[in-house]
Every structure is written in structure tokens, then in C-alpha cells.
Amino acid sequence: MPVIEVTDLRKSYGGRPVVDGVSFTVEEGEIFGILGPNGAGKTTTVECVEGLRVPDAGRVRVTGLDPVADHDRVTHVLGAQLQEGRLQEKLTVGEALRLYAALHPAPADWRPLAGRLGLADRLDTRFGKLSGGQKQRLFIALALVGNPRVVVLDELTTGLDPRARRDTWKLIEEIRDSGVTVLLVTHFMEEAQRLCDRVAVIDQGRIAALGTPADLIRRSAGATVIAFTPSAPLDERELNALPRLASISHKDGRITLTGGDETVNAVISLLARHRVTAHQLRVGDATLDDAYLDLTETPS
Numbered sequence: 530m531p532v533i534e535v536t537d538l539r540k541s542y543g544g545r546p547v548v549d550g551v552s553f554t555v556e557e558g559e560i561f562g563i564l565g566p567n568g569a570g571k572t573t574t575v576e577c578v579e580g581l582r583v584p585d586a587g588r589v590r591v592t593g594l595d596p597v598a599d600h601d602r603v604t605h606v607l608g609a610q611l612q613e614g615r616l617q618e619k620l621t622v623g624e625a626l627r628l629y630a631a632l633h634p635a636p637a638d639w640r641p642l643a644g645r646l647g648l649a650d651r652l653d654t655r656f657g658k659l660s661g662g663q664k665q666r667l668f669i670a671l672a673l674v675g676n677p678r679v680v681v682l683d684e685l686t687t688g689l690d691p692r693a694r695r696d697t698w699k700l701i702e703e704i705r706d707s708g709v710t711v712l713l714v715t716h717f718m719e720e721a722q723r724l725c726d727r728v729a730v731i732d733q734g735r736i737a738a739l740g741t742p743a744d745l746i747r748r749s750a751g752a753t754v755i756a757f758t759p760s761a762p763l764d765e766r767e768l769n770a771l772p773r774l775a776s777i778s779h780k781d782g783r784i785t786l787t788g789g790d791e792t793v794n795a796v797i798s799l800l801a802r803h804r805v806t807a808h809q810l811r812v813g814d815a816t817l818d819d820a821y822l823d824l825t826e827t828p829s
């Protein structure tokens with residue numbers, strides 16, 4: 530049985546649909562990512578999964594439970610990440626963990642949990658004195674202290690420096706390896722590509738794509754990226770006529786194309802034909818970032 534099942538979920542505000550028929554399932558032990566532009570409906574979807582919002586229509590189940598009707602039971606199987614404003618500045622790390630552990634019928638032993646999250650030497654530190662990375666680690670600890678089967682992390686690494694972000698990625702992998710399913714909302718494609726087993730791209734309240742990051746890259750029009758700075762201008766019509774070309778952009782004299790193997794071969798012949806040299810030529814696989822831009826057409 531999937532840990533999370535969302536079927537034809539709908540939610541409108543003031544008559545405007547913001548979640549418009551979203552369906553997906555999350556299997557046990559997965560890291561499942563939800564991606565999409567600002568305002569796409571990601572948080573609304575996740576809050577319906579957490580039972581914090583009541584859907585207008587559709588069906589949501591978390592380990593078979595209805596998050597609205599069975600809210601109390603769902604809060605014990607689903608650990609949600611707190612938003613920053615929800616914790617008092619003066620509360621210490623140890624007090625927060627003890628307090629949240631007391632809310633659950635079968636909590637984790639919070640001291641080793643704090644140790645796993647690198648907070649063992651911060652138990653007496655007040656929340657207001659923690660660094661951004663330490664606060665995020667505490668939020669993860671609080672989401673895990675009830676021994677949930679699934680944890681929801683919404684834009685967890687926003688605002689963290691690159692090292693703290695990478696440390697947090699490692700923690701998320703450790704959570705998955707310990708058997709907890711992870712639902713991760715993120716704006717960072719690198720994060721999704723590195724961490725997620727599968728992702729759903731939501732755009733304008735609908736699922737624009739769903740699959741493994743590798744699937745999405747393969748399915749997007751341009752699986753290969755070719756970038757170079759030509760020694761002389763190239764004819765725009767000839768560039769646009771390249772076989773299997775998916776996109777083309779120019780910046781500061783540099784041309785970036787996405788397409789397939791045929792596009793690469795044709796660019797090389799085009800350059801040779803016109804005796805134009807390609808400076809700093811780079812040919813590589815497209816990333817989830819490229820696929821995402823291809824899949825979501827709305828400006829964010």
C-alpha cells in the first residue's frame with residue numbers, strides 16, 4: 530500500500546482553482562519531490578496531505594487514513610516540519626524536543642535523535658540563538674520525534690549556505706535509509722535530482738510531469754546541452770533549422786542549445802562548413818533544471 534495517496538485533489542480560493550485535479554502516490558521508503566513555480570499549488574497540496582487544509586474535492590490518504598477525519602492519528606504517522614515562527618525564541622533545543630516528544634504516544638528517544646542531527650551540544654541553547662542550519666536540523670528533529678512513517682519537508686534548505694544545504698541533504702538521505710518516507714517540496718533542481726527517487730512537477734495546480742528525475746530529463750525535448758562561443762556570428766535561420774533542436778538561447782555572445790545527438794553532430798558540421806571556431810565548447814547531459822524549464826512554461 531502506498532504511504533500517501535492523492536487522487537484528483539481540488540482546492541479553490543475565491544473561485545480560483547489553485548489545485549486542479551492533482552493525483553500521485555508516494556511509496557514506502559521513497560524520497561518524493563514536489564517541484565513547481567511560485568504559486569503553483571505545492572504547499573496547498575502538501576497541507577491537504579497534512580490535514581491542515583480541507584480539500585474541496587478528491588481523496589487523500591496517509592497510511593490509509595483520512596488526514597481531515599483522522600487528523601489525530603495522522604499527526605502520529607506523519608511528521609511535518611514546523612515553520613520558523615511557530616517556535617518560541619526562548620525555548621531551548623532540549624525543551625523543544627521534550628515538549629514535542631510528549632505530544633506523541635510512541636516518541637523516539639530524543640537525546641540520540643538530537644545526536645544524530647548534530648544537536649547534542651546544543652541542548653541548552655535557546656532557539657533564537659541557533660544558526661539557520663541548526664534551526665533547520667531542529668525542525669527535522671521535531672518532525673521525527675514522534676517516530677513517524679512519513680515526514681514532510683517544505684523548502685527545508687531555502688536560505689542555507691551551500692555547505693549547510695549539502696549537510697541537510699545527507700540528513701535527508703539518512704532519514705530515508707532509516708525507513709522513513711520523505712515528501713520534499715523544493716525549488717532547487719540540484720537538490721531534487723540528487724535526492725529524489727521520483728518527482729512531481731506541479732504547474733498551475735496540475736501535474737505537468739511525474740517520474741524519476743532521469744525519466745523527466747529523457748522525456749523533455751532536449752536531453753543534451755551544447756554551449757559555445759562562436760568566433761564569428763552564425764546565421765540564426767541555420768541554427769533554428771538544426772535537427773531535434775529543443776531550445777536556443779544567446780547570452781553575451783555565447784550560444785546554448787538543447788537537443789539530441791543529431792543536434793550536436795549538425796552543429797559541428799555547421800561550424801566546420803562556415804569555418805567558425807567554437808570557443809569553450811561544452812556538450813553535456815541536460816539536468817533536471819533544463820527539463821524543468823522545458824516542462825513549466827509559466828514565468829515564475
Ligand SMILES: Nc1ncnc2c1ncn2[C@@H]1O[C@H](COP(=O)(O)OP(=O)(O)OP(=O)(O)O)[C@@H](O)[C@H]1O
Nearest residue numbers: 542543547565566567568569570571572573574716
Ligand atoms: N488561504 C489562501 N487564500 C487565498 N489564496 C491562497 C491561500 N493560500 C494560498 N493561496 C494562493 O494559492 C496559490 C497557490 O499557493 P501555494 O502556496 O499552494 O503555492 P506554492 O506552489 O507552494 O508556491 P511557493 O513556491 O511560492 O510557496 C497562490 O496563488 C496563493 O496566493
